[in-house]
Amino acid sequence: MAVAVAASASGSAGASADTSGAASGEGTEPPTALPEAAMVTGGGECLPPSETVIGREVWTEGALGLPEARGFADGAGVTVAVVGSGVDDTAAALDGAVEDAGQDCVGFGTFLAGIVAARPQDDSGTTGVAPAARVLAVGVTDDRGVADAQDLADGIGRAVDGGADVVLVGAPVPAAGGGTGVGAELRAAADADALVVAPATVPTDEAPVAALPGSAPGVLAVAATGPDGAPLANGPAVDADGEPVEVDLAAPGGAAMSVGPGGDGHFTSGGDAVAAAFVAGAAALLRSHEPGLSAAGAAERLTSTAYPAPGAAPSELLGAGTIDPVGALTAVPAPQEAGAATEPAAFSPDPPTPPTVGRTLAVAGGAALLILVSALGAAAVRYGRARGA
Numbered sequence: 001m002a003v004a005v006a007a008s009a010s011g012s013a014g015a016s017a018d019t020s021g022a023a024s025g026e027g028t029e030p031p032t033a034l035p036e037a038a039m040v041t042g043g044g045e046c047l048p049p050s051e052t053v054i055g056r057e058v059w060t061e062g063a064l065g066l067p068e069a070r071g072f073a074d075g076a077g078v079t080v081a082v083v084g085s086g087v088d089d090t091a092a093a094l095d096g097a098v099e100d101a102g103q104d105c106v107g108f109g110t111f112l113a114g115i116v117a118a119r120p121q122d123d124s125g126t127t128g129v130a131p132a133a134r135v136l137a138v139g140v141t142d143d144r145g146v147a148d149a150q151d152l153a154d155g156i157g158r159a160v161d162g163g164a165d166v167v168l169v170g171a172p173v174p175a176a177g178g179g180t181g182v183g184a185e186l187r188a189a190a191d192a193d194a195l196v197v198a199p200a201t202v203p204t205d206e207a208p209v210a211a212l213p214g215s216a217p218g219v220l221a222v223a224a225t226g227p228d229g230a231p232l233a234n235g236p237a238v239d240a241d242g243e244p245v246e247v248d249l250a251a252p253g254g255a256a257m258s259v260g261p262g263g264d265g266h267f268t269s270g271g272d273a274v275a276a277a278f279v280a281g282a283a284a285l286l287r288s289h290e291p292g293l294s295a296a297g298a299a300e301r302l303t304s305t306a307y308p309a310p311g312a313a314p315s316e317l318l319g320a321g322t323i324d325p326v327g328a329l330t331a332v333p334a335p336q337e338a339g340a341a342t343e344p345a346a347f348s349p350d351p352p353t354p355p356t357v358g359r360t361l362a363v364a365g366g367a368a369l370l371i372l373v374s375a376l377g378a379a380a381v382r383y384g385r386a387r388g389a
Contacts, residue, residue, distance in 0.1 A: 055125050079135075285325055
């Protein structure tokens with residue numbers, strides 16, 4: 001099944017790409033709308049570097065409480081494998097962070113790696129969720145971003161063999177193509193105590209469809225939300241049997257910003273794979289904070305501390321809810337009785353607080369604001385757990 005998401009570059013005529021003063025909040029002319037790092041190209045040419053760098057903090061930082069979360073852990077000691085189109089470490093934010101870096105013609109693998117572990121830069125508003133984590137680049141797609149089930153299975157196996165604690169699936173492989181080999185590699189990942197995080201769906205010419213590996217044992221299947229906290233999908237995708245695609249968790253996946261191949265310029269992108277990158281980063285924070293926490297325990301902690309989206313979106317769209325990294329990092333394990341069998345800990349977080357509408361959305365510079373206003377019609381809403389001053 002063909003996956004049709006073409007790389008593009010869009011913008012407004014005459015807009016300036018100058019971002020001087022952006023980090024300090026000084027006003028600037030809105031830069032050209034950033035090019036999108038797409039999952040699959042139309043073939044022919046590789047994604048060119050972006051020349052736009054945004055200095056202001058991106059909206060996902062505040063929405064997920066990431067500055068606070070990094071006060072507990074930064075991902076040190078954790079390896080996150082990015083299984084996709086490869087990772088280009090030309091950007092300063094990824095310099096020294098990536099093992100087995102190389103060419104990334106599509107740019108999407110690099111984009112996901114930046115979401116997970118981009119190192120902070122003085123002139124950049126983008127920082128990875130777990131900026132001290134090690135990224136293991138596992139290229140499985142061709143130069144157009146296309147992979148099949150066997151490619152994905154091989155990539156998961158290489159990620160586990162490379163010592164990954166978290167395996168992020170960034171290759172768009174529809175579940176309809178089968179995947180018995182994928183199942184075997186997932187069992188190997190579970191045996192190695194590696195948590196697999198994957199998109200719940202992939203886009204096609206007609207509509208989103210179920211993605212491999214799906215919500216299998218040992219896998220967190222992730223769906224995307226927008227800056228208002230609502231699901232990006234209008235309705236649940238269906239699998240080959242006509243049943244709704246199972247979703248475990250949700251995370252930001254609209255108008256997200258990260259680095260790309262060829263330099264320090266920023267890109268925007270979205271979708272379930274982008275949302276999965278935020279969950280993989282949160283898992284890296286959690287396993288860095290608690291080195292003895294198993295993959296199953298980390299998955300349980302992330303789902304048990306998730307919070308519902310505005311409007312109480314159904315579980316078919318958001319699963320347990322949207323990740324709360326701070327909630328996951330600060331949840332207290334329930335006490336175990338002496339002599340009880342060892343099982344993944346049951347956690348008792350505080351009851352989730354519904355996201356607050358009206359909190360200021362920390363948009364990354366004029367470019368992200370331009371994108372959000374034009375694409376979403378609202379740039380002054382941020383979702384997240386309401387916390388006391």
